[in-house]
Amino acid sequence: MPALPTPETVLREYAFWLERERADTYRVRAFRQAAEVAAALEPGAVPTTEAQWRALPRFGPKTAALAAAAVAGEVPQALADRRAAGAASLAPAGDGLRALLRGDLHTHTTWSDGGSPLWEMAEVAEALGHEYLAITDHSPRLRVANGLTRERLTAQWEEIALVQEMRHVRVLRGSEVDILGDGSLDRSDDLLAGLDIVVASVHSDLNADADTMTARMVGAVSNPHTTVLGHCTGRRLRDDGTWRAQSRFDAEIVFAACAMFGVAVEINSRPERQDPPLELIELAKEAGCLFSIDSDAHAPGQLDFLSYGAARAVEADIEPERIITTWPLPRLLDHARRHRS
Incomplete structure (x- = not known):
């Protein structure tokens, strides 16, 4: 996964870990739909705060928090936790x-x-x-x-x-x-x-x-x-x-x-x-x-x-x-x- 996070890549990676652990489809879809919205943004129109992300379609509290952290150049803690859990073999x-x-x-x-x-x-x-x-x-x-x-x-x-x-x-x-x-x-x-x-x-x-x-x-x-x-x-x-x-x-x-x-x-x-x-x-x-x-x-x-x-x-x-x-x-x-x- 990319070393430098972007809202789109962070949201897609979070969806990856959800899919890997067999999460409900509707949960995964929320992150992938938000990633599509983020990917379509013009560079000058990318929000910087959670509140601004929440104002966009397809964004809720979780997706907005992930996107805002990515804009700040951070790996969101929620994603870091998913990565840690995913380090364990499935079988x-x-x-x-x-x-x-x-x-x-x-x-x-x-x-x-x-x-x-x-x-x-x-x-x-x-x-x-x-x-x-x-x-x-x-x-x-x-x-x-x-x-x-x-x-x-x-x-x-x-x-x-x-x-x-x-x-x-x-x-x-x-x-x-x-x-x-x-x-x-x-x-x-x-x-x-x-x-x-x-x-x-x-x-x-x-x-x-x-x-x-x-x-x-x-x-x-x-x-x-x-x-x-x-x-x-x-x-x-x-x-x-x-x-x-x-x-x-x-x-x-x-x-x-x-x-x-x-x-x-x-x-x-x-x-x-x-x-x-x-x-x-x-x-x-x-x-x-x-x-x-x-x-x-x-x-x-x-x-x-x-x-x-x-x-x-x-x-x-x-x-x-x-x-x-x-x-x-x-x-x-x-x-x-x-x-x-």
């Missing part, structure tokens, strides 16, 4: 493996259902030491998540090129592509060929019978463009502490297909997913699968969730060499293109 058991992870192949931005723009996700990924970051916003069928049409996806590629000019982290063209009912992918072959990374995931008809779901997943895994099988069971932890049930499928067949076609089984790091569960990670390991530890981040602070996934991989005793997100970028990209003509 110490995974720290050794987390240090070996070079990147993240599953992230979302405001192009679909993420909470921050592409440039900010790339900026924070670089600050966290990532060598590469795949932007994998949703495909068009998932309208509830503002999935990207053909036109919007190609426009996103243009933004990726612009952001890449300002960043050292390699920003990869990606997409989380819906697995359709017949096992095909929710993208045309020409667009799939233009992607660096394809995460294939089931988001619909999660209660289908096991035979149907198995056939869908095997169809997607056999697609030559598929890099990663995303959150394969679809389970989620609800607010009341119960789990949304796992999809039913023949895991031995699906994982055998993953091993055959070289598709990595995602270890999804989101705390409310923890997908797949440990017994399925171990089954995939026995089947000879590769793995990809991904954050599935929808906000910058969630990029650090990789620690959770690393801890689960350690628990399952997965060898680092079998985790494609430990690989250097050239090897990763060669693997992703292995079946493409």
Whole structure:
């Protein structure tokens, strides 16, 4: 994070720490909206006192205090406290493996259902030491998540090129592509060929019978463009502490297909997913699968969730060499293109 604070950077960093600790979305949004207001101010119009900041839209007592301290050249105590708390690992058991992870192949931005723009996700990924970051916003069928049409996806590629000019982290063209009912992918072959990374995931008809779901997943895994099988069971932890049930499928067949076609089984790091569960990670390991530890981040602070996934991989005793997100970028990209003509 910047050594010299500005109102915008202080507010964005405070939001980062809130996201990392899984604070309520409405709390995070308040700081990010205030940061946008601060970023839009002309140099001569920047307030200097808390009262002046409070007079601006989107500013309340907390955001105004942070901004005023930044203008005074101070690191606000509230931010210093967040930094101190954030120095502790999210999942110490995974720290050794987390240090070996070079990147993240599953992230979302405001192009679909993420909470921050592409440039900010790339900026924070670089600050966290990532060598590469795949932007994998949703495909068009998932309208509830503002999935990207053909036109919007190609426009996103243009933004990726612009952001890449300002960043050292390699920003990869990606997409989380819906697995359709017949096992095909929710993208045309020409667009799939233009992607660096394809995460294939089931988001619909999660209660289908096991035979149907198995056939869908095997169809997607056999697609030559598929890099990663995303959150394969679809389970989620609800607010009341119960789990949304796992999809039913023949895991031995699906994982055998993953091993055959070289598709990595995602270890999804989101705390409310923890997908797949440990017994399925171990089954995939026995089947000879590769793995990809991904954050599935929808906000910058969630990029650090990789620690959770690393801890689960350690628990399952997965060898680092079998985790494609430990690989250097050239090897990763060669693997992703292995079946493409």
